[in-house]
Amino acid sequence: MTWQEMVPLLGQATWETVLMVVWSTLFTVLFGLPLGVALVGTSRDGLFPSRAANQLLSLIVNIGRSLPFIILMIAVIPFTRLLVGTTIGLYAAIVPLTIGAVPFFARLVEIALRGVSPDVVQAAHAMGVSRLSIVTKVLLPEARAALVAGVTVTVITLVSYSAMAGVIGAGGLGDLAIRYGYQRFETPLMIATCVVIIILVQLAQTLGDAFADRLAKR
Amino acid sequence: MIQASGLRKSYGSTVALDGVDLDVRQGEIFGVLGQSGAGKSTLLRCVNLLERPDQGTVTVAGQEMTALGERELRAARQRIGMIHQHFALLSSRTVAGNVAFPLEVMGVARSERAARVAELLDLVGIADKADAHPGQLSGGQKQRVGIARALAGNPSVLLADEATSALDPGTTASILALLKRLNTELGLTILLITHEMNVVKSVCDSVAIMTGGRIEESGPIRQLLTTPGSRLAAELFPLPAPARGDVTITFTGAAEEPVISQLVRKFDVDVNILGGALEEVAGGSVGRLRVSLDGAESATALTYLRERGLIVEVAA
Ligand SMILES: Nc1ncnc2c1ncn2[C@@H]1O[C@H](COP(=O)(O)OP(=O)(O)O)[C@@H](O)[C@H]1O
Numbered sequence: 001m002t003w004q005e006m007v008p009l010l011g012q013a014t015w016e017t018v019l020m021v022v023w024s025t026l027f028t029v030l031f032g033l034p035l036g037v038a039l040v041g042t043s044r045d046g047l048f049p050s051r052a053a054n055q056l057l058s059l060i061v062n063i064g065r066s067l068p069f070i071i072l073m074i075a076v077i078p079f080t081r082l083l084v085g086t087t088i089g090l091y092a093a094i095v096p097l098t099i100g101a102v103p104f105f106a107r108l109v110e111i112a113l114r115g116v117s118p119d120v121v122q123a124a125h126a127m128g129v130s131r132l133s134i135v136t137k138v139l140l141p142e143a144r145a146a147l148v149a150g151v152t153v154t155v156i157t158l159v160s161y162s163a164m165a166g167v168i169g170a171g172g173l174g175d176l177a178i179r180y181g182y183q184r185f186e187t188p189l190m191i192a193t194c195v196v197i198i199i200l201v202q203l204a205q206t207l208g209d210a211f212a213d214r215l216a217k218r
Numbered sequence: 219m220i221q222a223s224g225l226r227k228s229y230g231s232t233v234a235l236d237g238v239d240l241d242v243r244q245g246e247i248f249g250v251l252g253q254s255g256a257g258k259s260t261l262l263r264c265v266n267l268l269e270r271p272d273q274g275t276v277t278v279a280g281q282e283m284t285a286l287g288e289r290e291l292r293a294a295r296q297r298i299g300m301i302h303q304h305f306a307l308l309s310s311r312t313v314a315g316n317v318a319f320p321l322e323v324m325g326v327a328r329s330e331r332a333a334r335v336a337e338l339l340d341l342v343g344i345a346d347k348a349d350a351h352p353g354q355l356s357g358g359q360k361q362r363v364g365i366a367r368a369l370a371g372n373p374s375v376l377l378a379d380e381a382t383s384a385l386d387p388g389t390t391a392s393i394l395a396l397l398k399r400l401n402t403e404l405g406l407t408i409l410l411i412t413h414e415m416n417v418v419k420s421v422c423d424s425v426a427i428m429t430g431g432r433i434e435e436s437g438p439i440r441q442l443l444t445t446p447g448s449r450l451a452a453e454l455f456p457l458p459a460p461a462r463g464d465v466t467i468t469f470t471g472a473a474e475e476p477v478i479s480q481l482v483r484k485f486d487v488d489v490n491i492l493g494g495a496l497e498e499v500a501g502g503s504v505g506r507l508r509v510s511l512d513g514a515e516s517a518t519a520l521t522y523l524r525e526r527g528l529i530v531e532v533a534a
């Protein structure tokens with residue numbers, strides 16, 4: 001395969017990967033953030049303590065965390081068909097990617113929120129702040145640097161998950177590597193794919209770190 | 219202003235409050251003095267119901283806190299300021315943002331907020347730091363922000379949990395001076411807890427001494443110091459344990475009369491001074507002298523001292 005043939009293939013696949021990762025990150029934050037808040041909130045010393053709710057949420061998260069992504073991805077295929085109407089292509093891949101990343105991100109949110117000083121939370125109670133406002137005006141803003149770091153780690157995890165999703169025909173760089181690198185022995189393309197993935201991960205980490213740093217410095 | 223009666227609170231088998239009564243009068247600075255683990259913080263947290271006592275009632279400014287539901291309790295807390303040992307500022311907000319926080323929660327309009335924040339920062343002397351982040355401030359400056367934030371809702375009561383314990387002596391003095399000023403200028407009633415006698419000595423009008431979840435003695439400081447057998451007096455003037463027959467003399471106000479020399483001249487006694495100290499407490503000076511008396515007229519001499527208004531204790 002020549003460079004002229006490789007570049008458009010790589011360009012297209014990179015774009016698909018970026019789309020998959022961006023969309024699944026958005027959905028992961030959308031579902032994972034409230035789940036993480038709920039994990040912390042329902043815990044014994046949380047704002048809305050409930051043993052039953054906490055154990056249930058924790059169980060769901062642990063199940064999600066213990067299944068290897070490659071298995072989870074296949075297991076949710078019927079659900080994906082129900083939701084998207086198809087199981088092939090990058091939009092279909094967003095479903096397993098999100099389901100795989102939500103429990104992971106929720107735990108990161110939990111860790112970030114637990115890092116907020118209990119002193120500050122107590123001070124907010126003493127000021128007569130409602131529990132919901134403590135979440136939105138104290139916990140989340142105080143944890144924002146750690147939350148950004150959590151999103152960064154999640155993006156990187158999603159880059160790797162999205163490559164695995166190539167196995168079920170999700171498109172993107174993983175798909176490219178499987179179809180050309182694995183099935184047709186196009187080693188140069190395989191290497192180029194790896195390089196692009198490494199660049200994507202580096203980029204995500206650098207941007208995420210810079211952003212988290214800026215928040216933490218204040 | 220703050221009344222607590224029969225407060226009990228346990229954590230598992232740990233009894234943090236073991237039947238505490240408290241009466242803080244309007245406009246005074248009331249100190250709760252005790253060692254670490256005595257239950258001081260628990261007591262303070264029971265005042266604004268951050269901790270719900272197992273038993274007993276708390277009344278603040280005429281409102282029974284222990285009878286309020288969650289919503290009413292939040293409204294009541296907005297009128298009780300609190301400052302903390304480690305300041306508890308929001309690191310994600312500027313100094314001005316921290317002071318604006320309680321105002322936001324109370325629903326004060328944005329335009330009014332800015333003016334009120336400026337006024338509060340001015341009051342505590344850090345108007346120039348409005349745009350700084352807490353991380354850029356010294357401990358004393360952070361506590362000033364904490365005080366400004368606590369005053370946002372125009373509280374009649376301020377609760378201070380070891381507010382100066384994380385500060386160096388010089389900064390401690392300046393924060394205490396600020397609290398004293400707010401007490402005088404705004405008529406703010408302050409309930410502060412501390413393990414430092416120095417804090418009590420320099421700003422408090424009244425004190426309660428707490429040990430093992432109980433209050434051992436409490437009342438206006440000058441009154442306690444002139445009460446025979448007072449723990450406060452013993453702690454403030456750490457004289458060696460008296461031998462049998464040793465006399466401890468406590469005097470308040472300026473030591474104008476040369477009582478000791480009069481004593482020796484008028485009576486047939488020898489006075490041996492064993493120890494003594496003079497302290498500035500609650501805006502006046504209080505002294506304690508440990509002496510031993512020898513001679514035929516010792517008993518008469520002691521009566522003479524008592525008649526002159528001195529507190530005389532004879533060790534048994
Ligand atoms: N939230 C809590 N859980 C368990 N034990 C506590 C808690 N708060 C206080 N205690 C215990 O209650 C006692 C009094 O604590 P505290 O009121 O903090 O004392 P102080 O402020 O005088 O140092 C201590 O033995 C402490 O360990």
Ligand SMILES: [Mg+2]
Nearest residue numbers: 258259260380
């Ligand atoms: Mg304490």
